[in-house]
């Protein structure tokens with residue numbers, strides 16, 4: 387009986403041992419599987435790590451490459467800018483040298499000063515003041531372009547006289563007042579220092595074809611003795627060297643210039659006499675001519691030069707010019723017994 391029990395027990399033990407062995411075997415297999423899986427995961431992670439490291443290395447090297455490129459570019463730019471600054475500095479130095487050179491040249495030259503002599507032109511509207519002014523102060527002028535004037539100022543350099551270190555430029559400044567502004571012209575006469583006065587009257591209006599006595603009367607009234615005395619105030623005669631009465635539009639009188647002059651002087655005899663009343667205070671000159679034809683106009687320049695310009699202000703060019711113009715008429719002889727006025731329209735040269 388005991389043997390049976392022992393046998394059974396042994397059998398049970400054997401069976402239990404087998405089962406345990408089976409169990410252990412299964413357990414081992416499961417563990418081996420887990421181990422394999424774990425190894426696979428480890429390998430995967432190792433590969434990923436490797437990839438990530440390689441990528442990071444690549445990025446690092448790219449970054450370091452581009453930063454060194456930037457450094458190179460920056461260096462090049464700095465070099466370029468430095469060269470440019472050097473070039474500019476060289477130009478600047480050159481310019482400074484030029485300035486110094488010209489300054490030194492200027493220092494060597496005599497200084498230029500200006501002496502201005504004022505000539506005032508006045509008269510009633512459309513008597514030909516502007517035509518006349520442009521004729522004697524600048525003969526190359528287109529008279530076709532002239533319109534009514536308020537005030538025009540022209541300058542004409544008359545001469546240049548050089549002394550040791552100063553060149554003096556002598557200049558005529560001509561104020562040409564429009565006929566409608568005769569009061570303003572008188573005002574300037576009173577307030578400014580005037581060296582010459584040019585009174586312009588005419589023998590006919592704007593488009594006159596013959597002498598117009600009523601217009602002449604109007605101008606005689608304008609310049610009656612009461613008004614004339616304003617032109618000869620103490621202030622004016624202190625600086626004014628000459629007063630010229632220019633009787634314009636002599637071309638409206640038929641005949642020779644001598645006949646035209648005689649007729650014009652007769653028509654304006656009253657004004658001429660009234661002006662001569664002041665001859666003791668200032669030089670009075672009467673001229674008869676035509677701004678359109680240039681008759682007697684050149685006498686104005688030589689007359690103003692002779693009366694206004696100091697003798698030490700003449701230069702060679704001016705002397706030549708005066709010589710070719712002929713000396714100004716004495717005692718008011720405009721054309722003398724010269725040829726008849728040319729039957730041609732006014733010059734229109736530029």
Ligand SMILES: Nc1nc2c(ncn2[C@@H]2O[C@H](COP(=O)(O)OP(=O)(O)OP(=O)(O)O)[C@@H](O)[C@H]2O)c(=O)[nH]1
Pocket residue numbers: 509510511512513514515516517518532533534535536563564565566591592593594634635636637638675676677678679
């Ligand atoms: N026949 C003739 N006409 C002249 C002469 N001089 C000027 N004129 C004419 O007269 C008109 C007036 O001439 P301007 O020179 O403008 O006269 P102005 O005195 O300056 O005129 P305002 O400035 O308006 O006072 C123009 O039509 C001229 O062509 C001249 O000698 N003979």
Ligand SMILES: [Mg+2]
Pocket residue numbers: 515516517533534535562563564565
């Ligand atoms: Mg005018």
